[in-house]
Amino acid sequence: MRRILFVCTGNTCRSPMAEALLRHKSKAQGVAIEVRSAGVSTVDGLPVSAHAAKTLAQLNVQHDGVSRALTAEAVAWADLILTMTAGHKRHLLERYPQAVDKAHTLREFVEDDPRVLADIAELEGLYTELHMNQALGGRLSDEQRQRLLELEGRIPGFDIADPFGGTLERYTQAAEEIDRALDRLLGILSKDRK
Known part of the structure; x- marks a missing residue:
C-alpha cells in the first residue's frame, strides 16, 4: 500500500484539499493508499479554512482533519511526498535531504x-x-x-497557486487544478499495482 504525503504552507487549504480528494477518489476507484498532509510553516491543530471546507463540501468530499506541521516522522512514513509548489519542495529538501528521491511537486510528478x-x-x-x-x-x-x-x-x-485569503472562486480553481492532477496520479498508481 502506497503512503502519500501532501505538503503546502499552512496545511489549511491546498494540501488538505488534496488529501481529502485523493482519499475520496482512491476509495471510489479501489486503489489502496494511505494519505496524509502537512505544512512547512504551521502549527498542529488549526482547522481547514472555511472556503476549503466549503469547496470540499460542494464536491461531496469529507475532510475532518486539522493542520499538522511537517515532521521527520511524516517524511519517513511517506513513500511519495507531493508538494503544492517548488518552494515547498525546496523547503522540504533543505530540512530533510534524505527525501530527495521521493519528493516532487504534484504537477511535476504527473507530467507525462x-x-x-x-x-x-x-x-x-x-x-x-x-x-x-x-x-x-x-x-x-x-x-x-x-x-x-x-x-x-x-x-x-508546476506550482498550484495559494488561494489563502482569497475568494471561494479561487479555492474552487485550486481544487479543480488539484483534482485534474490527482486523476493523473491515480492513473500512475493504478499502473504501479499491476
Whole structure:
C-alpha cells in the first residue's frame, strides 16, 4: 500500500484539499493508499479554512482533519511526498535531504510530456553541476548558464497557486487544478499495482 504525503504552507487549504480528494477518489476507484498532509510553516491543530471546507463540501468530499506541521516522522512514513509548489519542495529538501528521491511537486510528478521530462532532467543536472561548482569555488561555463536560463524559461510552472485569503472562486480553481492532477496520479498508481 502506497503512503502519500501532501505538503503546502499552512496545511489549511491546498494540501488538505488534496488529501481529502485523493482519499475520496482512491476509495471510489479501489486503489489502496494511505494519505496524509502537512505544512512547512504551521502549527498542529488549526482547522481547514472555511472556503476549503466549503469547496470540499460542494464536491461531496469529507475532510475532518486539522493542520499538522511537517515532521521527520511524516517524511519517513511517506513513500511519495507531493508538494503544492517548488518552494515547498525546496523547503522540504533543505530540512530533510534524505527525501530527495521521493519528493516532487504534484504537477511535476504527473507530467507525462517526454520533452518536458527531458528538459526537467537536464535542468536538474545543470543545477547539480552549478551547486557542485559553487561548493568548489567554480562556476558554470557561459554555454551552460545560457542553457540553464533557456530551460528555466521553457519548462512550464508546476506550482498550484495559494488561494489563502482569497475568494471561494479561487479555492474552487485550486481544487479543480488539484483534482485534474490527482486523476493523473491515480492513473500512475493504478499502473504501479499491476
